[in-house]
Amino acid sequence: MKRAGLTIFDQGAPGRRALRIPGSDVPTEPLNKLIPEGLLRKTEPELPEVSQIELVRHYTALSNKNFGVDTGVYPLGSCTMKYNPRINEETARIPQLALSHPFQGEELSQGNLELIYDLAEILKAIVGLHSITLQPAAGAHGEFVGMLLIKKYFEEHGELDKRKVILLPDSAHGTNPASANIAGFTVVELPSDERGMVNMTALKERLNDTVAGIMLTVPNTLGIFEEDILEIARLVHEVGGFCYLDGANLNSIVGRVRPGDFGIDIVHFNLHKTFSTPHGGGGPGAGPVAVVEKLAPYLPVPAVVKQGDKYLLDDDRPKSIGRLHSYYGNFGILVRAYTYIRSLGDEGMSAVSGNAVLNANYLMNKLKVHYKLPFDRLCKHEFVLSGKDIAEGIHTMDIAKRLIDYGIHPPTVYFPLIVPEALMIEPTETVSKEELDELADAYIQISKEAKENPDLLKTAPHNMTVGRLDDVKAAREPVLRSPKKN
Numbered sequence: 001m002k003r004a005g006l007t008i009f010d011q012g013a014p015g016r017r018a019l020r021i022p023g024s025d026v027p028t029e030p031l032n033k034l035i036p037e038g039l040l041r042k043t044e045p046e047l048p049e050v051s052q053i054e055l056v057r058h059y060t061a062l063s064n065k066n067f068g069v070d071t072g073v074y075p076l077g078s079c080t081m082k083y084n085p086r087i088n089e090e091t092a093r094i095p096q097l098a099l100s101h102p103f104q105g106e107e108l109s110q111g112n113l114e115l116i117y118d119l120a121e122i123l124k125a126i127v128g129l130h131s132i133t134l135q136p137a138a139g140a141h142g143e144f145v146g147m148l149l150i151k152k153y154f155e156e157h158g159e160l161d162k163r164k165v166i167l168l169p170d171s172a173h174g175t176n177p178a179s180a181n182i183a184g185f186t187v188v189e190l191p192s193d194e195r196g197m198v199n200m201t202a203l204k205e206r207l208n209d210t211v212a213g214i215m216l217t218v219p220n221t222l223g224i225f226e227e228d229i230l231e232i233a234r235l236v237h238e239v240g241g242f243c244y245l246d247g248a249n250l251n252s253i254v255g256r257v258r259p260g261d262f263g264i265d266i267v268h269f270n271l272h273k274t275f276s277t278p279h280g281g282g283g284p285g286a287g288p289v290a291v292v293e294k295l296a297p298y299l300p301v302p303a304v305v306k307q308g309d310k311y312l313l314d315d316d317r318p319k320s321i322g323r324l325h326s327y328y329g330n331f332g333i334l335v336r337a338y339t340y341i342r343s344l345g346d347e348g349m350s351a352v353s354g355n356a357v358l359n360a361n362y363l364m365n366k367l368k369v370h371y372k373l374p375f376d377r378l379c380k381h382e383f384v385l386s387g388k389d390i391a392e393g394i395h396t397m398d399i400a401k402r403l404i405d406y407g408i409h410p411p412t413v414y415f416p417l418i419v420p421e422a423l424m425i426e427p428t429e430t431v432s433k434e435e436l437d438e439l440a441d442a443y444i445q446i447s448k449e450a451k452e453n454p455d456l457l458k459t460a461p462h463n464m465t466v467g468r469l470d471d472v473k474a475a476r477e478p479v480l481r482s483p484k485k486n
């Protein structure tokens, strides 16, 4: 139908409404006075004027064009786009949880607090650490909390003027240096060696008493486990620094090793990755931070504590870095993660990491014959290919765009930066063998097309509503089109 390609602004007619809201009975006068003159709206907002059915049809049509974990294979490296079991949604919608209000008080929130407390205990056991906060809203938020904890520790111990440096491998996720920097530290880069791990000689050269800590992603963004982790932790501790583990890639080790056992002082989780809560598009997430005992006094307030058989919110922590999120974080996400962990149990959790690693290695071994694999060794949950020199004039972006024609979500591209023309692939444990084979066939077919018919790749995708977009322009110059202005 002709209307199918229209934007919401191109539909409807003046005065048409999806919903009529009764007029407000709140007097505007005092409110207006509270808002600075320059921020007050002078004209009506220019909104689409559509009926309810036009609105519903428009967004239903858009959702059918969208690509998600529920519609196809989504092997986006560093994102753990696993299937989110529906039981998680069921529990998150239990009215007693979903409709509870943060201001209803501790007495009426015992169930919620118990769930938070139990989840905290489970997460601590998973990483083998002493204390935890579930407040942070995302992985990057957790990193920032971790950095603030280190800062607070050195402030309390009179070393803040000296401890300025956070060491970071060149394979680190971009949020790591950003978090360290925002917290006020100077980032010093550590090169990777030919194994794709931290270069130990470079580490030793950079270690001294200005180092506040090291931030390591384990396994790292090449999908490789840091084999020298014990020695790294020993060396960093020797100069008085802390070992921070970015646990966003926990999916590959959960239920098998505990970072606390290999010398890690702080870990953040990405509950929305490892524990299957929906993510992407900037939606709510959760990035709990677990720490060793000596950092426990600085964790955010309030803490959920248990006294006898009662659960309480404890604000009385004078050394705390303060509150990091309203109420107690993204509670709905905590409910989903709790459900996921409890429904899988211990055996289920270690099956998750086992199958995630198996799937990644199966796919890697099928593809390395057709694509360059710069670090050819056993991978964990993901691996990084290089699209460099696959065929004259063909870039990784062309491969990614062509994959869309095969109904497969493109991998993460051009990251990590240490691999030229990177294609970072993370199948996760929720992809079947049949799907892995289909995925491999598509990649192999595309590698042939690159040589035999490169234009097919350069102009891809061909089977979508829109063809090749200028991604950079779309990101840098977003346009909210209002026809009334045209």
Ligand SMILES: Cc1ncc(COP(=O)(O)O)c(C=O)c1O
Binding pocket: 078, 079, 138, 139, 140, 141, 173, 175, 176, 217, 221, 246, 248, 249, 270, 285, 287
């Ligand atoms: C290794 C790593 N660290 C940190 C993050 C940041 O997590 P978030 O996007 O939840 O802020 C990610 C995100 O996927 C990641 O892959």
